[in-house]
Amino acid sequence: MSNPWIAIGALAVVAVLIPAGMIAVSSLLRPTVPEQGKRAVYESGEVPTGNTRIRFNIQYYMVALLFVVFDIETVLIFPWTVIYRDAVANAGLAKALGPMLVFIGVLVVGLGWAWRNGAVKWVRSPRAERQRVEQ
Amino acid sequence: MATTLPTWTALGPALLLGITALVLLIVDSIDPDTSNSTLLAGLSTVGSLAAFLFAGWLLVSGTGQPQTGGAITLFDDQLVVDGMSLFFALIVTSVATLVTVASHDYIADQPYQAEYYSLVMMAATGMTLMGSANSLATGFVSLELASLPSYALVTFLKKNRGSVEAGLKYFLIGALSSAVLAYGISLVYAASGHLQFDAVASAVANTEFVGVLGIGVLFVLGGFAFKTASVPFHFWAPEAYEGAPAPISAFLSSASKAAGFVLAFRVFTTAFPELAGLAGGPVTVDWVLAVEVLAVLTMFVGNFAAATQEKVKRMLAYSSVGHAGYVLIGLAALGGAPDKGFVLGASMMHLFIYGFMNTGAFLFIGLTEYWDIGRTFQDFNGLAKQAPLASVAMTVFLFSLAGLPIGGGFFSKFYLLAATAQSGTWILGAALIINSALSLFYYTRVVKAMWIEEPVNDFEIDSYPAGIYTAVIVAAVITFLLLPAFGLLSPSAVTGAAALF
Numbered sequence: 001m002s003n004p005w006i007a008i009g010a011l012a013v014v015a016v017l018i019p020a021g022m023i024a025v026s027s028l029l030r031p032t033v034p035e036q037g038k039r040a041v042y043e044s045g046e047v048p049t050g051n052t053r054i055r056f057n058i059q060y061y062m063v064a065l066l067f068v069v070f071d072i073e074t075v076l077i078f079p080w081t082v083i084y085r086d087a088v089a090n091a092g093l094a095k096a097l098g099p100m101l102v103f104i105g106v107l108v109v110g111l112g113w114a115w116r117n118g119a120v121k122w123v124r125s126p127r128a129e130r131q132r133v134e135q
Numbered sequence: 136m137a138t139t140l141p142t143w144t145a146l147g148p149a150l151l152l153g154i155t156a157l158v159l160l161i162v163d164s165i166d167p168d169t170s171n172s173t174l175l176a177g178l179s180t181v182g183s184l185a186a187f188l189f190a191g192w193l194l195v196s197g198t199g200q201p202q203t204g205g206a207i208t209l210f211d212d213q214l215v216v217d218g219m220s221l222f223f224a225l226i227v228t229s230v231a232t233l234v235t236v237a238s239h240d241y242i243a244d245q246p247y248q249a250e251y252y253s254l255v256m257m258a259a260t261g262m263t264l265m266g267s268a269n270s271l272a273t274g275f276v277s278l279e280l281a282s283l284p285s286y287a288l289v290t291f292l293k294k295n296r297g298s299v300e301a302g303l304k305y306f307l308i309g310a311l312s313s314a315v316l317a318y319g320i321s322l323v324y325a326a327s328g329h330l331q332f333d334a335v336a337s338a339v340a341n342t343e344f345v346g347v348l349g350i351g352v353l354f355v356l357g358g359f360a361f362k363t364a365s366v367p368f369h370f371w372a373p374e375a376y377e378g379a380p381a382p383i384s385a386f387l388s389s390a391s392k393a394a395g396f397v398l399a400f401r402v403f404t405t406a407f408p409e410l411a412g413l414a415g416g417p418v419t420v421d422w423v424l425a426v427e428v429l430a431v432l433t434m435f436v437g438n439f440a441a442a443t444q445e446k447v448k449r450m451l452a453y454s455s456v457g458h459a460g461y462v463l464i465g466l467a468a469l470g471g472a473p474d475k476g477f478v479l480g481a482s483m484m485h486l487f488i489y490g491f492m493n494t495g496a497f498l499f500i501g502l503t504e505y506w507d508i509g510r511t512f513q514d515f516n517g518l519a520k521q522a523p524l525a526s527v528a529m530t531v532f533l534f535s536l537a538g539l540p541i542g543g544g545f546f547s548k549f550y551l552l553a554a555t556a557q558s559g560t561w562i563l564g565a566a567l568i569i570n571s572a573l574s575l576f577y578y579t580r581v582v583k584a585m586w587i588e589e590p591v592n593d594f595e596i597d598s599y600p601a602g603i604y605t606a607v608i609v610a611a612v613i614t615f616l617l618l619p620a621f622g623l624l625s626p627s628a629v630t631g632a633a634a635l636f
Contacts, residue, residue, distance in 0.1 A: 109157050109164075116164040 155182025218631025301378025316358025476633025
């Protein structure tokens with residue numbers, strides 16, 4: 001009776017050997033042509049401007065955070081809508097609808113606060129504005 | 136009783152705090168550009184004071200306690216309200232009230248005040264819920280609800296490098312220990328198949344996965360060690376307490392620590408008691424021994440590090456680590472104790488009194504930061520001439536922290552010592568005495584600087600902020616009153632603790 005872990009171990013060994021072997025074989029076969037373009041920062045084919053430590057606009061994170069609010073909301077509302085009719089029939093309208101309204105209400109307060117504080121207002125970058133004038 | 140409130144109102148303290156947080160956000164949404172600091176501080180003080188009074192009323196009227204039919208469980212046993220959860224709700228809400236009163240002056244010139252108070256209220260909600268958590272899942276979620284606002288609050292002074300650095304360190308260690316705790320919970324779930332504490336307790340009684348369970352229990356213990364600032368996850372505490380705004384240091388070192396302890400108490404006494412043979416069975420995973428080692432290490436590391444500090448706030452931070460060690464006695468001395476409720480109750484009383492004396496001491500530091508007189512012991516020289524009332528209060532706090540009979544800290548340390556004597560864990564008792572003697576040395580340095588030394592620098596105190604003064608004086612009066620009134624409160628702590636066994 002063989003231990004099933006032997007097969008898993010063999011799979012792990014193969015998983016390490018294949019990429020290691022590919023790198024080793026290609027380094028034996030390929031010609032070596034060092035060139036400037038190969039060492040440059042890769043920016044999807046664009047000519048790189050500046051190094052990797054550039055600053056992103058904070059706005060991207062605000063949008064991402066607001067997305068999380070809606071994302072979690074959706075995840076929790078979907079199963080609720082599926083069983084909503086049964087829940088109303090079994091537990092009554094107040095017990096089926098009330099908690100979800102409270103939940104959405106809490107999220108609305110948070111969203112309203114973020115909106116009023118300018119989280120969805122697109123901030124213009126002063127640096128980008130300057131560069132546009134110069135060109 | 137003629138009428139009984141519906142059972143969900145037993146969660147009233149947590150609900151009131153949460154509603155206050157939302158109301159503060161709504162107030163800020165109406166006019167985001169200006170902040171009326173008196174209105175905001177007033178709202179959050181009213182909210183936390185209402186939660187405090189409600190928790191006190193529930194505790195006095197016997198909600199969730201044996202005389203009215205035992206613990207109230209809600210949401211399919213996920214939350215529980217009993218004597219212990221109400222007792223800790225009292226601690227958290229009283230600290231939150233003091234902190235919001237003091238913050239009024241401390242952050243008067245800062246932007247984003249509504250967010251500050253709202254985050255304090257949300258963290259307090261999470262801490263109150265930690266006392267009511269009755270399953271590992273709700274425990275973890277409420278712990279995160281307490282932690283995430285705390286990270287933001289530590290970095291509240293965005294332009295201050297110390298504050299930002301403290302927040303980064305706190306967040307990184309917090310994220311690590313959250314991961315450790317979640318992994319420990321997953322291992323316990325793997326071994327028992329349950330998350331609810333009682334179900335875990337009955338499932339692990341005769342489990343075959345002792346190894347997995349043992350690692351899980353140790354990881355859970357590590358996660359709580361972070362929240363309570365105990366060795367080996369105490370490294371964040373001095374940095375975070377020193378860099379954070381002083382009211383937030385007070386909040387974290389008192390309320391957050393108490394909340395971490397209540398969750399640890401409940402998990403270890405209701406979910407894992409039989410592993411350590413507390414119910415009389417064989418010992419499989421001896422977590423009592425592990426806590427005993429941690430308690431002794433925490434006491435010594437905290438107090439010896441505090442004795443070598445040059446800055447007062449950092450000294451208080453390390454002394455807060457040392458006090459976590461004292462409180463850990465409540466779990467560590469459970470092994471041979473005949474009256475387990477007394478042992479755990481002694482720890483709860485120490486946390487309650489610590490909530491006032493330590494909050495007060497950090498708020499006094501906030502007062503000195505408000506006056507901008509410097510951070511080292513020498514900078515406090517001659518302070519008593521300029522601010523005698525606040526210096527008297529600080530003296531009460533420090534001597535009570537050391538365990539002298541000038542505040543409630545004397546009796547709570549005495550109870551802890553009695554608990555170690557009762558269970559025969561002499562090493563804990565010896566460590567408690569040695570460290571209390573040592574702590575008297577470094578607390579006295581501050582008192583000596585304030586009252587005896589001549590001032591080195593000339594400083595003029597031109598304003599006496601009403602909010603911080605009120606909070607400091609109230610904390611000092613209560614610390615002092617808890618000396619004669621200790622006997623009034625300790626029965627509720629002991630019965631609350633005894634209900635767990």
